[in-house]
């Protein structure tokens with residue numbers, strides 16, 4: 001007679017229901033979102049869905065989904081916490097699966113009827129003739145058992161200690177496994193403890209402020225947090241009764257009195273299963289949806305899918321990949337300097353995802369400097385400003401601009417072979433910069449065409465940032481036309497706002513350089529000569545130049561040649577926005593000045609003679625805010641120190 | 645000669661009974677800093693669009709203030725939102741916000 005042996009207890013039902021619902025809901029959501037990808041994104045997927053990039057995507061999934069390397073880099077303790085949860089739980093599942101698989105293999109090899117008797121007496125194993133119903137002990141005894149077949153439903157590994165009290169003595173690794181599993185459980189507990197500390201004293205974990213969560217999120221978090229203590233209790237009680245625990249659960253189990261806990265064992269396992277189920281069912285509706293969604297996002301991003309100007313399926317993946325970790329709150333100047341705790345990216349993402357009132361979403365999206373600090377900090381790498389742009393999209397208001405006047409005044413200047421110099425609107429308010437640039441061009445013997453000397457056309461970025469996308473495109477077209485037709489060989493601009501626009505939103509055929517890059521190039525090629533003075537200066541990284549375009553080293557290399565550059569506390573990608581970023585139209589001048597003062601304070605925390613920046617906007621902002629320190633642009637500093 | 649909006653106007657009458665200031669009041673609610681404007685014209689003097697055409701932002705917001713909304717919508721589309729005016733305004737009027745809100749209000753039907 002062939003028999004089958006199957007572990008089963010009623011408490012696996014909640015768990016199974018939870019898993020099934022989780023799968024169904026997630027699948028439904030993912031399929032719907034993928035269906036909502038726009039044409040361009042779809043084409044990208046069709047073209048690249050299977051390419052070598054998959055390998056780097058998998059590697060990044062492992063690094064960010066489990067190890068959380070990016071959070072580690074930002075904040076070590078926070079990284080430990082996130083990793084303990086993710087990696088700890090993941091390994092619990094993987095090792096648990098290995099443990100149950102191997103044990104069952106040994107049981108299979110043993111092929112002993114005595115063992116089957118023993119298991120059946122435990123009350124949670126069913127012995128069944130192949131193809132027939134459940135058979136009881138007596139009938140089993142009568143016939144020769146030719147083959148024992150152990151069934152291994154996937155839930156065994158989750159409730160392993162309950163089902164397997166005793167393993168064959170030939171299975172030597174049993175002890176090792178139970179100790180490793182206990183170690184992993186402890187690891188998860190480390191994360192849990194840190195999470196509790198974070199709620200009470202977030203500063204210990206290096207967080208100024210943590211995210212305010214919704215009720216649903218808190219409920220789900222409660223379920224998540226109770227899973228592991230319940231598992232520990234259940235395993236300890238089982239260890240107390242049957243002595244099958246590892247170093248941790250057995251120690252705790254030994255503290256219990258078997259007579260007292262015997263009746264509790266089953267309920268504890270039941271509780272554990274129910275909590276798992278509650279967590280699974282709430283997962284798709286809470287921030288924990290990020291666990292799986294982040295993996296998809298990484299894949300799509302790797303194969304080149306990009307955010308568009310409208311909300312699309314890809315946006316849904318981005319929104320749901322946010323873990324509401326609150327890292328984006330830490331550096332936000334609106335939070336830090338103005339005490340506005342409602343508009344940070346985490347709340348923007350959440351309010352769109354939860355489909356809150358459009359007015360509220362718009363309010364959050366509008367009140368932001370677009371300083372990019374949060375985008376750089378976000379460990380998930382969500383394109384936060386693209387999401388802001390989607391909300392800011394002006395729709396019907398953005399039909400067509402009235403820019404026909406720009407063409408009427410086109411220059412008939414011959415610029416073939418020259419460098420086109422674009423000062424930018426803001427540079428016209430800081431003529432020191434443009435004059436210095438002219439001096440530098442002359443010193444280098446470079447022929448140039450000062451495009452916007454008398455009349456400036458805006459680059460279009462301010463319109464773009466405010467969601468007037470069509471009008472911005474109109475201006476871009478006019479500028480592109482002018483540049484391409486002029487025959488210039490290179491475009492140099494003094495304004496980082498324009499620079500970013502030319503670099504990322506235009507499609508110019510000639511190289512685009514910010515003046516810091518250009519000066520750096522001249523210095524390296526020895527086209528201009530400078531003397532070095534001993535003034536102490538601090539350098540402010542403009543948002544659009546630094547975080548926006550990644551230009552951190554060129555200005556520093558220039559400044560080191562001409563003057564004595566000091567480090568500041570917040571610099572490079574951590575630099576504090578000057579407060580006057582054109583991305584914001586909601587702040588009052590007073591509020592902007594407050595942020596500006598904070599930025600200035602960072603720049604002057606060490607004694608310096610001059611504050612240097614590379615953006616006409618920042619320069620103007622700082623000049624307004626201080627009489628104490630002279631504020632110069634890099635071009636001015638270099639022009640002053642030119643040796644002819 | 646750029647037109648700063650200071651030219652002498654011919655005499656005219658306005659029928660105040662017919663003027664609806666509803667939109668203007670709404671504008672003040674949305675951009676309170678506009679209350680501070682003292683009509684100096686710095687915004688127009690620096691305006692990037694003004695260098696090309698007779699677009700005059702001071703004229704535009706002054707007309708809005710008087711309840712003369714005709715043609716303003718088309719006129720405002722000339723603005724490039726470059727922000728020079730906001731930076732220069734001596735009274736701290738948030739002109740970019742003002743311009744966007746004017747456009748929004750002009751778009752909406754009169755209540």
Ligand code: SF4
Nearest residue numbers: 322324325326328378
């Ligand atoms: S947006 Fe990024 S940084 Fe902010 S909470 Fe979400 S995942 Fe964290």
Ligand code: SF4
Nearest residue numbers: 332368369371372374
């Ligand atoms: S872009 Fe800057 S101002 Fe806006 S939410 Fe992010 S950090 Fe805050």
Ligand code: SF4
Nearest residue numbers: 681682684685687733
């Ligand atoms: S610059 Fe300011 S105060 Fe002067 S007219 Fe313009 S808005 Fe009014």
Ligand code: SF4
Nearest residue numbers: 691723724726727729
């Ligand atoms: S934002 Fe508009 S009104 Fe103001 S200076 Fe620029 S173009 Fe002129």
